[in-house]
Amino acid sequence: MCFNCVTLTLAPLYPQHRSLIFGVYGGLSVLVTMGWTFMGLVLSHCIILYSVAMVKRKWMCFAAGLASLASIKLEPYNSWQESLVTGSFDLQDILFYGGCGFSIMRCMSFALENCEKKDGNYTFCDLLKYNFYLPFFFFGPIMTFDRYHAQVNNTKLIRKEREMWNITTKALLHLGVILVVDVFFHYLYILTIPSDMKLVTKLSDWCLAGLAYSNLVYDWVKAAVMFGVINTVATLDHLDPPQPPKCITMLYVFAETHFDRGINDWLCKYVYDYIGGDHDKIPKELLATICTFAVTTLWLGPCEVVYIWSFFNCFGLNFELWVAKLFSIPPFSTIEGAMGEAMSRRIRGVFNAANFWAIVLYNVLSLNSLGFAKLVGRRLIFKGFPLSSLSVLLVTYCGVQLVKERERQKALQEDAELVKEKAE
Numbered sequence: 001m002c003f004n005c006v007t008l009t010l011a012p013l014y015p016q017h018r019s020l021i022f023g024v025y026g027g028l029s030v031l032v033t034m035g036w037t038f039m040g041l042v043l044s045h046c047i048i049l050y051s052v053a054m055v056k057r058k059w060m061c062f063a064a065g066l067a068s069l070a071s072i073k074l075e076p077y078n079s080w081q082e083s084l085v086t087g088s089f090d091l092q093d094i095l096f097y098g099g100c101g102f103s104i105m106r107c108m109s110f111a112l113e114n115c116e117k118k119d120g121n122y123t124f125c126d127l128l129k130y131n132f133y134l135p136f137f138f139f140g141p142i143m144t145f146d147r148y149h150a151q152v153n154n155t156k157l158i159r160k161e162r163e164m165w166n167i168t169t170k171a172l173l174h175l176g177v178i179l180v181v182d183v184f185f186h187y188l189y190i191l192t193i194p195s196d197m198k199l200v201t202k203l204s205d206w207c208l209a210g211l212a213y214s215n216l217v218y219d220w221v222k223a224a225v226m227f228g229v230i231n232t233v234a235t236l237d238h239l240d241p242p243q244p245p246k247c248i249t250m251l252y253v254f255a256e257t258h259f260d261r262g263i264n265d266w267l268c269k270y271v272y273d274y275i276g277g278d279h280d281k282i283p284k285e286l287l288a289t290i291c292t293f294a295v296t297t298l299w300l301g302p303c304e305v306v307y308i309w310s311f312f313n314c315f316g317l318n319f320e321l322w323v324a325k326l327f328s329i330p331p332f333s334t335i336e337g338a339m340g341e342a343m344s345r346r347i348r349g350v351f352n353a354a355n356f357w358a359i360v361l362y363n364v365l366s367l368n369s370l371g372f373a374k375l376v377g378r379r380l381i382f383k384g385f386p387l388s389s390l391s392v393l394l395v396t397y398c399g400v401q402l403v404k405e406r407e408r409q410k411a412l413q414e415d416a417e418l419v420k421e422k423a424e
Helices: 002-013 015-034 036-053 058-073 077-083 092-116 124-131 145-152 163-188 205-236 261-276 282-300 304-327 332-339 341-367 370-383 387-423
Strands: none
Touching: 015 036, 015 092, 015 124, 015 145, 036 058, 036 092, 036 124, 058 077, 058 092, 058 282, 077 092, 092 124, 092 145, 092 261, 124 145, 163 205, 205 341, 205 370, 205 387, 261 282, 282 304, 304 332, 304 341, 304 370, 332 341, 341 370, 341 387, 370 387
16 A cells, blocks of 8 residues: 555656656565565675676576576575575565565566667666566566566556546455455365365265366466456556466466466567477477476476476477367368368367366366375276266366357457458
């Protein structure tokens, strides 16, 4: 609230100094919250990566950035750095690793964008103003430096029609969701039940499927509310931040499976799209996904569960491309063309439904435990076959078809509006 008052008061009065106001206030807030040693640690990472950025070699920026990220994700370097931060309070660990991790990713974005700058270099002050924007500092999302720099230095602060109404509505909606979710998950024990394997083994197949799905919904709601609140504050500051994650119920392809759009945008721009190009060639796509999930594994913190999660999601993303390539060549493309659009949509819906449950199983692995994910997979795929397996698949198929129809209608509406704008 204090942050809103300060920024909303000063920023419109001095639009040419908005980035400085945001940076100074954010830096002071971090200093007061975490202390001098944490501030010195973050600044040391900034200085190192800024120095490397001046060389304008992308591989050096990546190497230095990944080394810095490894220093807070791997033992004994992370424990040593954490021990430098004195004091103790409930959120200290979360704020420490969140602040350091997101700072390093932002510094890497700054360094890589500086490599693209044709004339001269960005200044160290630009990096600090970018890194210490308070709403994004501890929990993200990450807005790449080029987007943030362009938006925060825009002096024409004009609100769109009904923008304040939409911001107020979103703020009230997030508050209501926070209260509802807190009550629901306090009494439903969705997160604690999977940890009791004796109890879980006694549940029916449908209960297990619902429990696995509910755990993923919980993680999505948590991410959606957290990023939604942060994005509301950023929108008040005349920024266009990364959007909250897509609803888990609407995910049926691995290419859209991400709970943090900021990290996803960062990885796509600097790793996935940079290496994969147009994503049409299987070898380049394989290399791009391996590199992307290697960075993701380091970001999440290397361990057995993360390794397994990364492997299966990497495989799922590539398998989608392999299947799409296979069905785009004769005789499969000829057969699909002959069967008609409706039948083609139904067949694709079956594959999408299976894909949805693969996404659920792979991500439940990272949310709960390897044992719970194996139990759900074994019960739904093997022991529950054919009744439970086909029943769950049928329900998911119907949901996927509804989602795809909604997306189709939305695309048609957007095309109609575009044609109307061109005609006018």
